[in-house]
Amino acid sequence: xxxxxFTLGLMGLxxxxxxxxxxxxxxxxxxxxxxxxxxLWVLQMSSDNFSTPPLLLLTLSACEASIGLALLIAxxxxxxxxxxxxxxxxxx
Amino acid sequence: xxxxxCLCLVxxxxxxxxxxxxxxxxxxxxxxxxxxxxxxxxxxxxxxPFFSLILFWIYLGGMMVVFGYSAxxxxxxxxxxxxxxxxxxxxxxxxxxxxxxxxMVMYFYGGxxxxxxxxxxxxxxQKDAWGVALMYLCxxxxxxxxxxxxxxxxxxVFKLTWGMSFSVLRSV
Numbered sequence: 044x045x046x047x048x049f050t051l052g053l054m055g056l057x058x059x060x061x062x063x064x065x066x067x068x069x070x071x072x073x074x075x076x077x078x079x080x081x082x083l084w085v086l087q088m089s090s091d092n093f094s095t096p097p098l099l100l101l102t103l104s105a106c107e108a109s110i111g112l113a114l115l116i117a118x119x120x121x122x123x124x125x126x127x128x129x130x131x132x133x134x135x
Numbered sequence: 136x137x138x139x140x141c142l143c144l145v146x147x148x149x150x151x152x153x154x155x156x157x158x159x160x161x162x163x164x165x166x167x168x169x170x171x172x173x174x175x176x177x178x179x180x181x182x183x184p185f186f187s188l189i190l191f192w193i194y195l196g197g198m199m200v201v202f203g204y205s206a207x208x209x210x211x212x213x214x215x216x217x218x219x220x221x222x223x224x225x226x227x228x229x230x231x232x233x234x235x236x237x238x239m240v241m242y243f244y245g246g247x248x249x250x251x252x253x254x255x256x257x258x259x260x261q262k263d264a265w266g267v268a269l270m271y272l273c274x275x276x277x278x279x280x281x282x283x284x285x286x287x288x289x290x291x292v293f294k295l296t297w298g299m300s301f302s303v304l305r306s307v
Binding site for chain 2: 044047051052054059060061062064065067068069071072075076078079083086087097101104105108109112115116119125
């Protein structure tokens with residue numbers, strides 16, 4: 044089930060159409076699926092020592108989201124918007 | 136009780152397919168809020184209320200709020216969502232992909248991708264060659280898929296090498 048969620052988020056991240064922000068949100072969906080996988084592992088398998096990694100994962104996910112949003116703001120400042128048809132500097 | 140858990144798990148997959156198939160960030164953020172809410176319900180139903188509290192506070196209250204504020208930068212008068220045919224078709228395609236994969240990897244004897252099962256220890260088979268027998272026995276769909284993929288690769292190789300000036304098969 045969590046591999047379905049992860050793969051759906053991954054497909055949303057790779058095949059995003061117009062806005063960069065929707066790709067970042069699909070990345071957050073992937074992190075949510077991993078968080079839920081870790082938490083349900085702890086609850087179902089009763090491995091109590093493993094209840095720290097979900098919190099650490101969420102912390103790192105918050106850092107990653109903030110860095111992604113800072114990159115998005117920088118792109119919106121220089122290119123005018125976050126649409127991917129403006130990110131064409133390397134287009135031949 | 137378990138019917139609620141099953142319903143919430145189905146809603147999770149549906150919600151994430153909705154998130155992945157939307158080009159507009161408004162609906163993506165809305166879908167993620169709903170998916171996180173349903174995930175909190177699942178965690179609370181399976182006797183883990185602290186995890187759902189953490190998820191609500193930090194994920195929804197911390198990160199999604201920041202994403203919502205960033206979505207104000209890209210204000211669009213007519214955001215495209217499930218109304219347009221492309222997005223609806225993409226979501227239907229994602230759900231079909233999920234059902235197809237789920238029907239291949241069923242956890243009873245007889246699914247074509249029965250990967251995680253094990254034969255009983257009283258069965259006198261060779262552990263390494265049993266895979267080929269299983270492919271002919273109940274993995275017939277995977278056999279046909281493999282043959283189709285090889286056929287497709289043949290056509291891809293032809294397309295890459297036929298007629299180009301720098302390749303092997305060219306018209307002299």
